[in-house]
Amino acid sequence: MSDSSRVLRDGLEQFRSEHYPRLEDRFRRLAEEGQTPHTLFIGCSDSRVLPDLLADAGPGELFVLRNVGGLVPPRGSDPSVAAAVEYAVRILEVPDIVVCGHSRCGAVQALFDPPEVDTPELGRWLEHARPAAERARSRIPRARSDDPDDPSTAALDRELLREAERQSVKLQVERLQEHAPVREALAENRLRVHGWHYRIGRGEVDVLDAASGEFEPALEEVRGGEGV
Numbered sequence: 001m002s003d004s005s006r007v008l009r010d011g012l013e014q015f016r017s018e019h020y021p022r023l024e025d026r027f028r029r030l031a032e033e034g035q036t037p038h039t040l041f042i043g044c045s046d047s048r049v050l051p052d053l054l055a056d057a058g059p060g061e062l063f064v065l066r067n068v069g070g071l072v073p074p075r076g077s078d079p080s081v082a083a084a085v086e087y088a089v090r091i092l093e094v095p096d097i098v099v100c101g102h103s104r105c106g107a108v109q110a111l112f113d114p115p116e117v118d119t120p121e122l123g124r125w126l127e128h129a130r131p132a133a134e135r136a137r138s139r140i141p142r143a144r145s146d147d148p149d150d151p152s153t154a155a156l157d158r159e160l161l162r163e164a165e166r167q168s169v170k171l172q173v174e175r176l177q178e179h180a181p182v183r184e185a186l187a188e189n190r191l192r193v194h195g196w197h198y199r200i201g202r203g204e205v206d207v208l209d210a211a212s213g214e215f216e217p218a219l220e221e222v223r224g225g226e227g228v
């Protein structure tokens with residue numbers, strides 16, 4: 001058995017011996033009664049983003065849609081995302097949707113520095129986020145220095161990437177509203193859409209303020225600062 005297979009098997013054993021017994025009643029009830037999640041969580045597939053942990057959610061609480069970049073493509077161009085949104089809003093009737101971007105997002109990075117290996121499908125998919133990169137460029141217009149060792153270049157790159165990550169969240173929030181189920185539910189005041197930017201290394205979430213279009217710390221006691 002390979003090391004990675006052993007890790008997976010050990011994980012299953014841990015689930016059976018530790019986690020399942022602790023949550024058995026809940027799993028049994030959910031199996032019999034079905035799910036009534038309170039939130040559709042749309043996020044990146046990145047292994048460092050843990051939706052249930054971030055939202056302190058247990059079984060049955062989050063309906064999760066993840067893909068590379070946490071993208072909501074323009075309406076009509078991706079039935080998978082549209083189906084998940086439709087199911088969550090029309091059938092499960094979730095009252096909240098979270099669109100969660102994150103720091104050090106490889107998908108956003110790839111918009112500026114495409115991978116050197118052959119990944120044509122990834123390239124096509126990421127084009128759905130291209131407007132976010134363009135918006136970030138227009139807000140942080142200084143050209144990058146040719147010297148990668150210049151500290152100001154690195155700082156500017158980080159600023160550009162963070163802006164693009166946040167612009168991507170805004171873009172996905174906008175595109176969600178192109179979907180009829182979301183538009184209808186918002187008009188009827190039975191749905192809220194939230195934009196989050198999760199800073200992995202700091203364990204902090206900044207939330208999109210719909211009125212200003214800017215991101216603010218989610219929690220009062222957390223007030224900005226450097227780091228990712």
Ligand SMILES: [Zn+2]
Nearest residue numbers: 044046105106
């Ligand atoms: Zn990502």
